[in-house]
Amino acid sequence: MADRLPKQSEDFPAWYIEVVKRAQMAEHGLAKGSMVIKAYGYAVWERLQKALDDRFKATGHENVYFPLLFPAKLLEKEADHVEGFSPQVAVVTYGGGQELEEPLVIRPTSEAVIWSTYANWIQSYRDLPLLYNQWCNVLRWEMRTRLFLRTSEFLWQEGHTAHATSDEAVEESERMLGVYKEVAEDVCAIPVLAGRKSASERFPGAVETLTIEALMRDGKALQSGTSHFLGQNFAKAYEVTFLNAEGELDHPWATSWGLSTRMVGGIIMTHGDDRGLRLPPALAPVQVVIVPIYRSESEQTEVVAAARRLHEALTATGVRAKVDDRDQHRPGFKFSEWELKGVPIRIELGPRDLAAGRAIVVARTKEGKNEVAFDDVAPQMTDLLRGVQADLFEDARSFRDANTHEISDYGSFTAGVASEGGFWVGAWCGDEACEEKVSAETKATIRLLPLEPSDPGANCIVCGRPGKELATWARSY
């Protein structure tokens, strides 16, 4: 008997680690906390990358690439930025067989190199806006790591834009948050809340940080993408100036925005069930797997041939399909394995089906098996996949909604957020002391504030003074 998967509901971290390992999505590499993504996990990331990149292009962005290493002193120019990142930065002090005169840092993010370069690229308002993005890896020294959700090295995309006016930059940061929300919901099937970060949760060096927050199956929130309005902070720190249309010298306004392989962790944690992964069809490397069933060699020949015909028909409609014709495993084994790997649709094809001119179609998000006329399978597949995509989103949304609470009193909030988790919404006075009190007592932090600040019309749930913001609290990864 093969080992069964741990129950997700009973042992969440164990479930997560087992699913990731067994689905062969990733494993630890040589360095602690580094991430070596195996083919299957990379295929998921690759599709997510494509979905994002298409949207970046559609919004006028171009891809560039900046160096992995840059002088440490570059990082030190923006005060908040260096303070925020220095504990997490790896520094190279030795190279070419000798101590380096100038220590180099491995990028934890690229504002510093990019803005020191932008100084040379920007002279006139006619050079603006600069709308660049780069796909790369970054390294942040983490005390504790968790596959995909927090690895010291991770792959991401970071957009860095420069604008002539504040309004334009703010608009850009909001637009890109919108792109993230759309990709999270439509591609990853993860419902997210979009909002602003409180000052204490802001990106180091940002004026405003916008975020999308998702709720994981264990009640913890996941910051899934961020978009920052950087004001003129980096332009000033890196002495970037331009002449505006009026002939006056000014500093450009900046944004940066990033989404990482953490999202792959979010997909696992949002959609997975006790049988393993459930991948959204938009991202699944294999969308449809065909499992042939046979008892003899003659049946095998016949069934596999039919499976190949079906595969061809599916491929012709643009579906990513695969025939699992491995002879060393029985059907039951294959069913379980593909469920573990999260394949959205499985087709079972045996002698009885061929005789009846049908196939058995099973959706990963539904319980039963359906008999479908053989010739109808391929034409119906796009709709079936759309259905699985919608099911996943709806499952996640109803879970999120069921675990979102309006705070009625401080006691039930702190008790609830610490035990069951979930999102807890209530008024906040805006004082950091209240934020810290809650986080010290419950580990929960303010995940987001509404995009537009508005009077909640209620008193702060912590101190009882008049509320200034409607805050959403949760524990998080």
Added chain:
RNA sequence: CGGGGCGUAGCGCAGCUUGGUUAGCGCGCAGCGUUUGGGACGCUGAGGUCGCCGGUUCGAAUCCGGCCGCCCCGACCA
């Protein structure tokens, strides 16, 4: 860095308290046969410097000392 735990076959573990033949078990792997509609079964077989170094002893996976590595919880964080 604080608190716990672990290192024995590719993976998961037992054995250690009370030292004693060729160090076991399950899964996986290889060969053969029977099987194949929800994680198959039988037979045969391959696979180990018991984390490393030193000590005690006639004899160490087991006892003692040192070192190394890993995992979990917390602090840091996308």
